[in-house]
Amino acid sequence: MKLKNLQGKSIIVVGGAGYIGSHVCKKISSKGGLPIVFDNFSAGHKHAIKWGPYEKVDLRNNKETSKAFEKYKSVETVIHLASSIEVNTGEKFPSEFYTNNVLGTLNLLNAMKNTNARKIIFSSTCATYGEIEDVPILETVIQNPLSVYGKTKLAMEHMIESFHKAYDLNYIILRYFNAAGADPEGDIGEEHDPETHLIPNALNAAASGKSMKIFGTDYDTIDGTCIRDYIHVNDIAQAHIDSIQAQKNGLKSADVNIGTGEGYSIFQILSMIEKVTGYKVKYKICQKRAGDLAKIYADTSKAENVLGFKTKYSNLENIIQTAWNFYKNKK
Numbered sequence: 001m002k003l004k005n006l007q008g009k010s011i012i013v014v015g016g017a018g019y020i021g022s023h024v025c026k027k028i029s030s031k032g033g034l035p036i037v038f039d040n041f042s043a044g045h046k047h048a049i050k051w052g053p054y055e056k057v058d059l060r061n062n063k064e065t066s067k068a069f070e071k072y073k074s075v076e077t078v079i080h081l082a083s084s085i086e087v088n089t090g091e092k093f094p095s096e097f098y099t100n101n102v103l104g105t106l107n108l109l110n111a112m113k114n115t116n117a118r119k120i121i122f123s124s125t126c127a128t129y130g131e132i133e134d135v136p137i138l139e140t141v142i143q144n145p146l147s148v149y150g151k152t153k154l155a156m157e158h159m160i161e162s163f164h165k166a167y168d169l170n171y172i173i174l175r176y177f178n179a180a181g182a183d184p185e186g187d188i189g190e191e192h193d194p195e196t197h198l199i200p201n202a203l204n205a206a207a208s209g210k211s212m213k214i215f216g217t218d219y220d221t222i223d224g225t226c227i228r229d230y231i232h233v234n235d236i237a238q239a240h241i242d243s244i245q246a247q248k249n250g251l252k253s254a255d256v257n258i259g260t261g262e263g264y265s266i267f268q269i270l271s272m273i274e275k276v277t278g279y280k281v282k283y284k285i286c287q288k289r290a291g292d293l294a295k296i297y298a299d300t301s302k303a304e305n306v307l308g309f310k311t312k313y314s315n316l317e318n319i320i321q322t323a324w325n326f327y328k329n330k331k
């Protein structure tokens with residue numbers, strides 16, 4: 001049975017002031033639920049919190065984290081999106097990355113253990129897979145992440161699984177592929193600083209006339225550029241609602257890809273950006289980056305079978321159009 005609404009249900013959204021978290025909060029609210037944001041605002045924005053209360057909480061601070069969970073101790077479900085995400089920063093500053101992601105998650109799990117929060121939905125990433133030849137990627141492949149970012153996210157997954165076995169914590173790990181696009185109503189969108197993601201950087205190049213960098217054009221792909229699976233952030237938000245329903249129906253543990261099953265090359269993205277914006281995208285070709293894979297896209301059958309998840313917003317033109325609308329309104 002599909003959940004009609006979340007009427008009366010409070011959900012703690014850790015990292016809810018960020019890009020994906022704010023879309024998750026809006027979706028929870030649209031279903032009648034109350035999102036309670038925990039965030040330290042290291043990367044998120046107060047102006048992106050519009051659908052419920054918030055607590056300023058830094059997961060690295062054990063006492064602060066426990067206190068915030070104590071305040072909301074009757075809440076059953078936690079969505080955990082808080083993380084350092086910038087891949088190059090992770091390579092330069094692994095200590096900070098492990099502290100924020102791994103220690104932060106340990107503090108969160110320990111705090112949950114002392115309250116009624118027995119269900120977690122965790123934002124993981126396709127970066128935990130590493131170099132996989134066989135695409136589309138199935139959840140069952142051996143995860144061997146290349147980046148510090150991917151390694152910390154895999155460590156977080158392992159911790160959650162251990163707490164599930166020992167302390168009866170139910171979990172759904174969602175391994176998102178490339179989140180993109182913006183709220184169709186324009187309330188929120190992607191505002192990372194620094195912005196390292198392709199679509200906002202390419203929109204910026206289109207609007208400003210400045211060149212963007214493309215790392216490598218001799219990959220073994222249709223046009224030599226890397227292929228990725230871009231999924232609309234609103235579809236990712238819906239995957240959390242489907243996960244809440246699956247947990248309500250008794251699902252105790254699962255790890256699930258959240259992607260579209262289709263891949264687009266960088267040049268295909270740029271050409272759609274030119275079509276949508278009407279501007280040319282200038283670019284400079286640079287050396288390949290270590291650790292960038294030629295192609296990666298999701299096998300989506302488990303998401304459909306286990307969560308009943310299907311994408312609705314993720315056609316490429318819609319992704320770019322909503323991102324472009326947000327970009328223009330922000331200026």
Ligand SMILES: NC(=O)c1ccc[n+]([C@@H]2O[C@H](COP(=O)([O-])OP(=O)(O)OC[C@H]3O[C@@H](n4cnc5c(N)ncnc54)[C@H](O)[C@@H]3O)[C@@H](O)[C@H]2O)c1
Nearest residue numbers: 015017018019020040042043044058059081082083125179
């Ligand atoms: N954006 C993508 O394409 C993508 C792809 C795969 C997975 N993910 C995962 O999705 C999640 C959200 O990504 P996003 O793009 O929205 O990132 P984001 O940086 O916009 O959001 C992360 C939020 O977490 C908060 N945060 C970070 N450290 C914290 C701490 N110690 N205590 C409290 N709050 C803290 C930040 O302030 C921010 O609001 C991350 O866990 C990321 O690994 C993102």
